[in-house]
Structure formats: C-alpha cells, structure tokens
Amino acid sequence: MIKEKYVALGKKPSAIRVLFEYGKVRKQEVGEDHVFDFSIGNPNAPAPDCVKEAIIDLLNNDTSFHLHGYTSAVGDLKVREAVADYLNKTYNANTDAKLIYISCGAMPGLAAVFNCLIEKGDEVIVFAPHWPDYKVLVDQVGGTLVRVKPETVNFYPDYEDLINKINEKTRIVIINSPNNPTGAVYNEEVLTKISEIMSAKSKEYGHPIFLVSDEPYRDLIYEDYKYPYVTNFYKDSIVCYSFSKTLSLPGERIGYISVTKDCYRAYDLALAIGGSARSLGYACAPSLFQFILPKCLGQTADLNFYKENRDVLYKGLTDIGYEVIYPHGAFYLFVKALEEDDEHFSSVAKDMDLLIVPSKSFGYPGYVRVSYCVDKKTVVNGLPVFKKLYDKYKGE
C-alpha cells in the first residue's frame, strides 16, 4: 500500500541533511561555538535590502486580494515580462514572457522538465560530481541517470566520456555551473565543446537532446567573469533558475524556467512545462515572492561575504596541505579526502565536530564538500580543526 521507496527516502533524507540535522542537535549538546558545520548550502549572507523593502511596500500599497491571490498558474504576466526583459538585456537571451514559467525554485523546475520530457527507460546524463537529488528526480520519472566523469584539474567534463555515454536513449544532458559541489564555472570554451558534441549527436539520432542548465549559483561568481548564458551556445537549452542563492531566499521557493525562441518547439515546450508542473501539484509560485522580483532583478546578497570566506578557507586549507579545487563560483570547496573512503574520512571529521559532506553522495568518491556559506567565526575557528584532522592522517 505505502510505497516503501518513499518511506526509505523519508527516513534518510540525504547525506547533507543528515549531517545538518546532526549539527543542530550537537550544537545544543556542546554549544554553537564548538561545532563547525560546513554541511549545508543554506546561504547566510542576509537577503539584500530590496527584499524587505519590496515586501513592506507591497503590504502597504497593494491589495490583499492581488498580493496574496492566485496568479496565473505559470506566473503573473507582469513578473514574467520583467524576467524576460532582464534575461534579454543581460544575456541577449531572445526570450519572451510566454517562454518563462515562474517556479517554486530550481528543484520543482527540474521536476517539471523531467516529467515533461522523460519516458520510462530514457537516459539523462549528468557530469560528476553532482547534486545528489538529480537522481531522486530522474528516478521519479522512470529515467536512468548516467554519469560522465570529470577531468580532475578544473573539474570540467571529460568530453570523450560524454561522447561515449550519449546514445539514442539520451534525452537530456544536465549542467550545473557554477557547480555544486566543486565551484567550477564552465567558460565559453566548455559550453562550445558540449554544444558541438550534443549538436552532432542530436543530428545523428534525429531528435534534439535537451541541455538542462540548473543555475541556482549563476550570480555567485567571484572573478571578473561574464557568465556565458547557455542558450547562446546551444539553442535546445532549458534554463532552471532559482533566486535561493542570489537573494538569499532558499526557504521562499522562487525561481523560473526559461527557454529561447529558437528552441525546438519553444512555445509548445513552455506550455508542456506548465501542464507538467500542474500535474505534479504546482498551482503557482508564492505570489508575494513573485511580486518582489521586478524590484529585485539584478540585485544580489553581498557576494564579498562569500568571497572572503572562500579566500581565507582556500588559503588556509592549502597551507595546511589539503588538495583543493580552486572555486570560481558557488560557495563550496571540493577537497581531496585524506583516505580513499570519503565517508570514513567525513566520520573521522565528525568525531571532531567538523561537519563536511562525503563526495560519494555526489556520485564521485574520494573528496569532501566544504560549504563556506557560514559565518566568519566558523571559518576562522574551523581551520585549526582541519589542521588537527590533517595531522591525524599525516602526522605532525
């Protein structure tokens, strides 16, 4: 009667959540200052002022009926227009309001897209290491997640492996740049290469293979990069964006799905995404947080907050002797574990109240993910614990 796979999923949420929940309990036992929780990607730079200002302005000047009422299921039209304008101005995205679906964050966007495109037995390619819940979402629609390995300098895709893994059952290739968990940002060269491979394979198999670009970290880039917008490289791309990280609103569940006018059956695809989301129970994205968007597009939480953490932690860890991928975006460091078994390594760290996530859960063993969306104190006081951990393995 009750599907056991969901009982199991409900029992063991995810390696990240397990560590995070442990951390909350542990802090009550030994005190906040004695637990160094680098487990979860919960942005801790405060939401930018525009958020609170917009909410209060709306509460004081809009009607309850409009502000809290149902919007169109695909999102309020004016909000979709504002998002389309922003994407066109910022990235030359060649989209319009009808091609925007306002979603409850990136995860429901991915769920709606997978549900809309994947039949039982279809394959979805992802580049390892990757956010664990891609597997949950692909499993849900009966698809098979196929991992392509990375090269281990920049953690860009291994193109030969991509070529070998695409077959006639491949429907979707997922990218996630800036990347969780490595912090890698795909540059124009990487996107061009992926696009070339996917175009050739789409032609070979006689149907488009969609590129699904999961972009919650798009605005969290710490260098003088201009983010290369994916639809400009590969027209059959579906962008799943979230404001969770950009505006530090992960709990509020607001984001969007966007395609370009040149996409395969663009307008039918947009309609189908709406129909798919409705079938999964999505009535509309939270209305208040839809209506703040026109006032907050282009703004971000204070990125220096994360950049400083990154710099201190990267330098601190490499000085100790750790091997760390240099991250250009997001708020994660991907650190080589000091033994083969990353889960054991994480548990040794946990015994020191240092909470870091084993990379096996990201489909790529041998590393740990260190989230640096934490307060400075945790970074500064955490470094000696990383040193203690290092010494335990390497001697003093």
Next chain:
Amino acid sequence: MIKEKYVALGKKPSAIRVLFEYGKVRKQEVGEDHVFDFSIGNPNAPAPDCVKEAIIDLLNNDTSFHLHGYTSAVGDLKVREAVADYLNKTYNANTDAKLIYISCGAMPGLAAVFNCLIEKGDEVIVFAPHWPDYKVLVDQVGGTLVRVKPETVNFYPDYEDLINKINEKTRIVIINSPNNPTGAVYNEEVLTKISEIMSAKSKEYGHPIFLVSDEPYRDLIYEDYKYPYVTNFYKDSIVCYSFSKTLSLPGERIGYISVTKDCYRAYDLALAIGGSARSLGYACAPSLFQFILPKCLGQTADLNFYKENRDVLYKGLTDIGYEVIYPHGAFYLFVKALEEDDEHFSSVAKDMDLLIVPSKSFGYPGYVRVSYCVDKKTVVNGLPVFKKLYDKYKGE
C-alpha cells in the same frame, strides 16, 4: 520527445481558468462593472490582520537567515508542533509534529499522497460533483478516478453506489467537505456511514482503504456547526488542509497534511509522504508563510463577507426561480442549469457577460457553479443578469 498530454494540459488549463482569463480580458474591453465574474474560487475577503502583522513582526525581529532559509523539508519543527497542538485542542485529533507535513497548499498535499499510495491500475473514488483537478493528479500517478454519484437534495454521497464502486483495486476514497462545487458540508451521520462502508470493505479486501480528506474550506462554515473531524470517524484518514481560503492566501501556497496516531503505519506513512513530496520537487513550503502560522492558527478572514453574499445570492436566485442547493459552507452555489447542456447554458450566460462554470467539468452535468467570493457589487448587479438569463429560457 515533449509529452503531448502536457502540451494539451498547458494549452487548456481548466474550464474555470478559461472563464477567469476570459473575464480579465473582457473587463478591459467593456469595463469592470459590466462583467459579472462568478468563475474562480479566489477568496476576496482580505487576509486577516494577523497576517500582515506577523509578516512585519518577523521581518523586523527575525534574522534573514532563519526567516528565509530552508526549513526541514517536512516543515519547521516548531510550526509542525503548533499545528499538531491546534488540531489536538480543536478536534481532539490525536496527532503530533511527526505526523504533520507542511505543504505548499492542499493540491501539492494531494499530489504527494497519491504519488505515495497509488500504483498504476489502482482506483481512487471521488464523490461527484468534484474539483476537476483530482483527475489530473490521479492520472499523473497512473490511477483511475472512479465517480460515485450524489443524492440530489443535500448532495451527500449515494451510499449504495459507493458500496458498488469499491473493489479490490480501490486504494483511496476522496472527500471534500465543505464541498467545491456544491457547498455541502458532511455531518456526523454522513461521515459515520462512509466510515462503516469503508471499514467493512477494508476488512473484506484485507488492506486499509485510505480516506483522503481535502479540506481547504474547513473553516468556511456559516452555521452553528461544529466541524466533524474526519480522523475521529475513520482512523485511516489523511487530511490535506490549506490556509488558502481560511486566511485568504491562495497565492502563497501554504497548508499541511496530517494523520492521526491510530492510522495504519502512521509514522511510516508520514515519512513516505515526505519522501514522495521530495521526489516531486518539493524542497519545503515557503518559509515566511510557515512562520506566520503559529500566530494565525484559528483565525479566519471575515466570514460574514461570504455569508452575506451567500444569503443575498441564494435568496435572489431562488426568488427568480432557479433551483439552488443550499450551501452550508465554502463559497459556491450549485445551481441547476435551465437546459440539459450545462456548457451551452454557461455560454449563453457568457454572452451576457455573466461568468458561471458548467458542472460537466466537475464530473456531474446539468448544473453551474456560481462562486460568491466576489464583491457585493458583483452580487447585486449580477442578479438582474441572472434574471435576464432566466427569462431568456422561461419567458417573462
């Protein structure tokens, strides 16, 4: 590649939405005052003051990190405790925080429950007439929606038909009281009768048949009724509640799922609902609107607003000569169409700029649904148009 069923669903949202969207356009053409839109169940009594007060209090006194951050996927623990306490005090519900899942409204709650319990080929019973999207949600999980007919005085279930329709494939019976579209409220006698039938059938087939109670209108009752809480009548009940109507927040997507401790495998079921929701892309319910709940539980929008509309409209329509089901709750009148073809009847009304929803879309032809969550002006000025419509059919 793109599943055509979702393109179709995206193209034609629902009869209600189609009329509602038409009304918006039509109002721009002929002026707001000349369109009498009784189509959508968008509550128009303003949210009670506690909502705005709680939001501003939280914005001023909570941290951005806590207020807008991820909560536990199943909902913030303190919020779940508050909901459980409220249900125990108000209805003697015998539940606890672990049996509460905070959902993005009732619809996602239903989606998660169906996904968790229904295998391909299973049957789900619903009492006609019913909210159309039950079919969308049941179709999505591969189930078959089976309609039980009502008696036509109070629009309670036809029990003989229920007995005949339950078979070994039946997994769920859905109830929705107060009812959309009839306004019927199931009293203790009705719930006792349904419970007796389901208990006997569960025993006969050797597995529990779950009662899924969709309760967005629970607090919209206009008489001196005490709402009979379903788990007190049938232990294997799953309550899907929404604050959309109670607090006039339909756009904000906040509600919960609750079961009683005595339910079949209650704690496993609660875990499975969480796992199921996660698989559908639900990360957590909007955090700000979770946190206002402890301050707003038990409060409602001004129900007199709806009650007055009901009284004026019920009297007005019956005085004209319409046959109307007397509604004890929700904000709908179910009115017998003046011809067999309710869709044609609705289109004749539409030509008079009177927007009423044909009942065929509710799985029960021959009626129209008149939503009275509209401003008084629409009721008062709409009545003469109802008269004109009546006269067109019945002569003067």
